[in-house]
Amino acid sequence: MATKRLMKEFSLVQKSIPSDSEYPNILTLQPQDTLFQWKGTISGPKDTPFEGYKWGLIIDIPHTYPSSPPSVKFANKICHPNVNFQTGEICLNILNQEHWSPAWNLINVIVAILQLLGNPEPLSPLNIDVSNLLKLGDMSAYDGLIKYYAVRYGLKDEDGILD
Amino acid sequence: MxxxxxxxxxxxxxxxxxxxxxxxxxxxxxxxxxxxxxxxxxxxxxxxxxxxxxxxxxxxxxxxxxxxxxxxxxxxxxxxxxxxxxxxDSLLEQLSTQKDIEGVSQEFIDSLERVSRKSLKPDQTCSICTSDFLDDPHPLVVKLPCEGNHRFDLECIAPWLKVHSTCPLCRKNLVEKKKFEDLPVDSEEEEDDWEMYG
The missing domain is CATH 1.20.58 (Methane Monooxygenase Hydroxylase; Chain G, domain 1)
Structure with a gap:
């Protein structure tokens, strides 16, 4: 069941990434040694402090997929209120068993992560420092801190694609 | 020394x-x-x-x-x-079932309304396995009692409904909320009140 569905997703991904203009910020998305391990690369959405830099995503898919959600984390460090700076763990409700739906696919999940970059949720922080800046409304400090870490750990647009 | x-x-x-x-x-x-x-x-x-x-x-x-x-x-x-x-495996299973997510009973799954092959159109797909219903020569499709009457392959929806009682597409809870009606009246609390006056 999981394999068949992942095969379908793979062919969908091959068709739509990176050519589809609907997903301009998903640069790569491909399975690794097995269909249960994927890697992706995203670029920071326009008009967010992440713009101009790229991050890798590591996707592990359980054998119970799509009844259970995939687990996704950032490969390189990113400063975001809902991402653990050390581990890259992402706090996103649809990645929880409780809020996941089997009608979603990997592209939907990555689109949701891109949405999260531009719409952080300071009330469920995994990075308290940058989250506090957001809560206090100090947007120049918030943007500045994110950009500092983006310069340090993010990949620039002219860099090669993460593999 | x-x-x-x-x-x-x-x-x-x-x-x-x-x-x-x-x-x-x-x-x-x-x-x-x-x-x-x-x-x-x-x-x-x-x-x-x-x-x-x-x-x-x-x-x-x-x-x-x-x-x-x-x-x-x-x-x-x-x-x-x-x-x-x-x-x-059993430990993992226990961990995943211990959460407060509750599915529906097997009887509920068995009683789901079937959709006949005739009423299925070629472009309709099961959103769980993303396959066309008619790809299968003998499709076993059910519709859920949600507003959209969303359709799924029984094979795909059954494992989901065993741990969740919601429609994957519209999130409508398919089980009537009996919890509040079933709450028993706390008799001890009542007795405490009586003691205060007694």
């Missing part, structure tokens, strides 16, 4: 190093045995495992009381039995 003390100290150190050496080794053997037990995939041959376990218990016995051969064998047999049990 000082030379005697130094000698005594050296001797004590030597004794300590001598006595700690064997238990350390036996611990190592037991530890690797246990880790093998929990990480192994059950592909190794079992007799070797049994010997290893027996050896482990003999080593444990050597620095303490005497452990009889039969006891060691019994222990080894228990260990192999333990390995055959799908402990890891």
């Amino acid at each position: 000082s030379t005697y003390e130094a000698q005594e100290e050296a001797a004590a150190r030597e004794r300590a190093s001598n006595t700690t050496q064997p238990p350390q080794r036996s611990h190592e053997t037991l530890a690797t045995m246990l880790s093998n037990l929990f990480t192994g995939e059950g592909t190794r041959d079992l007799p070797q495992e049994t010997n290893l376990a027996a050896q482990g218990i003999r080593l444990v016995g050597s620095d303490g009381e005497e452990v009889s051969q039969s006891q060691a064998q019994e222990f080894a047999r228990a260990m192999t039995l333990l390995q055959e049990l799908p402990i890891r």
Whole structure:
């Protein structure tokens, strides 16, 4: 069941990434040694402090997929209120068993992560420092801190694609 | 005096190093045995495992009381039995079912309304497996009692409904909320009130 569905997703991904203009910020998305391990690369959405830099995503898919959600984390460090700076763990409700739906696919999940970059949720922080800046409304400090870490750990647009 | 003390100290150190050496080794053997037990995939041959376990218990016995051969064998047999049990799987299962997510009963799944092959259109797909319903020459499709009457392959929706009582597409809870009606009246609290006046 999981394999068949992942095969379908793979062919969908091959068709739509990176050519589809609907997903301009998903640069790569491909399975690794097995269909249960994927890697992706995203670029920071326009008009967010992440713009101009790229991050890798590591996707592990359980054998119970799509009844259970995939687990996704950032490969390189990113400063975001809902991402653990050390581990890259992402706090996103649809990645929880409780809020996941089997009608979603990997592209939907990555689109949701891109949405999260531009719409952080300071009330469920995994990075308290940058989250506090957001809560206090100090947007120049918030943007500045994110950009500092983006310069340090993010990949620039002219860099090669993460593999 | 000082030379005697130094000698005594050296001797004590030597004794300590001598006595700690064997238990350390036996611990190592037991530890690797246990880790093998929990990480192994059950592909190794079992007799070797049994010997290893027996050896482990003999080593444990050597620095303490005497452990009889039969006891060691019994222990080894228990260990192999333990390995055959799908402990890891059952623990994981317990973890995932202990959350407050509750699915529907098997009767509910069995009673879902079937959709006949005739009423299925070629472009309709099951959003769980993303396959067209009509790809299957004998599709077993059900519709959920949500507003959209969303349709899924029974094979796809059943595992989902066993742990969730919502429609994957519209999130409508398919089970009537009986929880509030079923709440029993707290009789103890009432009695407490009576006591206040009594």
